[in-house]
Amino acid sequence: MLLDEIEKQYLDTTSIEHRKKYAQFFTPPLIADLMVKWLLGNKDLKQILEPAFGLGIFSRMLLKKRNNIRIKGFEVDKNIYNKSRSLFGKNKNISIQLKDYMYNDWKNKYDGIICNPPYFKFHDYDNKNILNEIEKNILCKLNGFTNLYSLFLLKSIYQLNKNGRAAYIIPSEFLNSDYGKLVKSYLVKNGSLRHVIIINFKENVFDDVLTTASILLFANDHKTDAVQFSNISSLSDLSNIEKIINTYPKNVQTNQTIKFKQLNPEIKWRAYYQEQNSIKFKHLVPFAKYGKVVRGIATGANEYFIFNLSKAKQYNIPKKYLIPCICRATDVKNLFFGENDIDELINKNKNVFLIDAVNSNNKNVERYLSIGEKREINKKYLTASRNPWYSLEKRLPAPIWVSVFNRNGLRFIRNEAKILNLTTFHCLYLNIISESIADLFFSYLLTDISKEIFDDNSREYGNGLQKFEPNDINKSKMIDLSMIDERTEKNILKIYKLYRQSVIDKKPEEKFVKEINKIFLEKFTETNFEKSKKILVQKIQSQTFFFEPNQQIKLSF
Ligand SMILES: C[S@@+](CC[C@H](N)C(=O)[O-])C[C@H]1O[C@@H](n2cnc3c(N)ncnc32)[C@H](O)[C@@H]1O
Structure with missing residues (x-):
């Protein structure tokens, strides 16, 4: 998918090794634009955070649409940080910090958080210390195999102000993996997740990352008690995301809208967004x-x-x-x-x-x-x-x-x-x-x-x-x-x-x-087949998984 000229130029002048070291894959403008629109849905949008800044595609778009906002960005790579600093010049609305997001800024809250976080496997980053940092601040325990992008996500949800909005684009792997169960438990307990949009294009959304992406949209309000799952399989489907954003807090009623108390962190969430082949067959065993x-x-x-x-x-x-x-x-x-x-x-x-x-x-x-x-x-x-x-x-x-x-x-x-x-x-x-x-x-x-x-x-x-x-x-x-x-x-x-x-x-x-x-x-x-499909949908929608308010989730290493 097409990148903006600024990112393209960076790709042309930076080695793959350097980009891999910092997990620098850039968000295509078409996607960034939709994520920005979700944030703008918060009428009180003032303080914004961009935790994995890169060349600041989200901030560039936000500043084009609003001039009464303040943005804080975090970036760990000095090279890209310097480029961004010269890109944004003396713009007073924005401050970029050359610091690791995971270890900083825990005390601040934001009206909007927007991010395409780094994707590292658990052994490619200092996972022990970062997990400790999360556990200490959010009071939850996590699986030692949790990917860094999920940890970025958990921290950002924690930093959302009342009525704040967040938009994250991350691989959908965690929705269907073992380590993801604990992250999903947190999402269910927290209750601010509003949309899970699975992007499964025939072509890769991201240059050279081999994963299917998902956009997660959050709103820290109490306007709905359900999460809507959507699938996007071509560029023309992107306009559906715009509809989703414009109609919020109303959901288009589909089989893919699931109430929080029915969302089960223990199962692969694919069950909520993809028709299961197994329902076509009978006499199945584990x-x-x-x-x-x-x-x-x-x-x-x-x-x-x-x-x-x-x-x-x-x-x-x-x-x-x-x-x-x-x-x-x-x-x-x-x-x-x-x-x-x-x-x-x-x-x-x-x-x-x-x-x-x-x-x-x-x-x-x-x-x-x-x-x-x-x-x-x-x-x-x-x-x-x-x-x-x-x-x-x-x-x-x-x-x-x-x-x-x-x-x-x-x-x-x-x-x-x-x-x-x-x-x-x-x-x-x-x-x-x-x-x-x-x-x-x-x-x-x-x-x-x-x-x-x-x-x-x-x-x-x-x-x-x-x-x-x-x-x-x-x-x-x-x-x-x-x-x-x-x-x-x-x-x-x-x-x-x-x-x-x-x-x-x-x-x-x-x-x-x-x-x-x-x-x-x-x-x-x-x-x-039709009957068994109906039974399955009813089963998913009638299962109830209760989390007591403020209950500390029991998660283990
Ligand atoms: C996937 S890129 C996204 C860049 C840009 N926001 C975009 O969407 O095009 C992630 C960026 O986060 C930076 N990064 C990696 N680890 C970080 C950390 N711990 N704290 C802050 N930034 C980090 C990388 O250098 C990279 O520029």
Whole structure:
């Protein structure tokens, strides 16, 4: 989406490394304009805060529309701060401070707060101290994995004056992730959230950030007791946001308006804004009935721990210290991965070994360990917490691998070679029930119906990319395989074997998977779909989750 000239110029003259270091992704003017309009809806708008200033797109727009306001901005990057200072010249309405927003200004309250906060993962910033800062001031405890953008948001809500308005644009991931539960609990308890607008354009809203964005609008008034969820999927839909803003506090009544006492922080809020595929099917059970997904092995320093044959030769590492392991998803081409496949990768000198140096008394291995210490591999985030630093995470080979990022639904791979895998795949382990019907279970995982049901629990990334964390799958639903009679099972297994053979022969016949899918569809499609949809909406709208006023939310690390 088009950026303003000022931001474009900055992008052209600043290195990607610098921008990444400070999480500098800029808000497109079309979006900024709508967020500014929400703030202007507060007729008493005087004191405004822009917590992650950048080049001040929001302030530039606000000052064009009002001249009786005062804006305070925070920015931590001296480079962009200097540029902004010269941009705003001697404008008396604005003061920009070269300070970290999270540690400053807790005492002040504002009539308007507008922000596109930095997106850092929890281990890319000083999360312990910032979490303490939030807990101390807001009196709530948070999950240690909380992303920095949510912490910006919590602080800003706390700093809203009576009748104050806030507009934030952030990735929608927190609405559907585990750490987000505690943030959502706070939003529900606080009661000033008015609109959640999910932007899911075919193209990325932000230059090179891979996430779907959402605009959150807050009003610290008592004019409504409900939150409205809206979806925006194209530029032409943006005018809907303007309608939303103009009609406030009236809501356009839709199924997507949910009262605070019905909003459940424990569930993925996607249930409130996206039709769930699973309601099209019947006889569903928790996925956990059949298996458990955990993430693959994280080494903490792949380039050090991973080997191919030439590297093994170079350092003279004996084979017994090298464990076969899939390190890159692109090395696995087919849905059945057998011993021939791993041999082929080894012979092609691919990186498919991990060094396992624990209990080794081999001189060459020891030499390699001292090289690691010289390179300070032992002081990295993950290795530093292990004893010894070069020990590997313990995992049994998983019978099924699960792809982490997907464009066309989840991909499951049968690991017939029984080898380990890095985080490039998740590991799916079977239990007593699924072990005895492993082929039937895997047949189901191959089908579109399984993908459709899993989709309900994916995390959106922009550009049609989906991500699944292990728990997204563990908490999904799947069809109840015990509903399948013996004859049908035999039929499915017959087709499955034909499919497997066609893949192994490198001539995959997708018609077999379609046939299996059809069998499942016949058995599990909800015939009275409209009725079940109605029941679901009623269920969501009648569930009640009460928070006592001023109750301290019990949240844990
Ligand atoms: C995502 S950019 C948004 C910039 C601008 N407001 C916009 O919307 O185009 C976030 C900005 O916040 C700054 N920043 C990062 N961490 C910060 C912090 N702890 N306190 C204040 N600013 C911070 C970054 O340098 C960057 O300029």
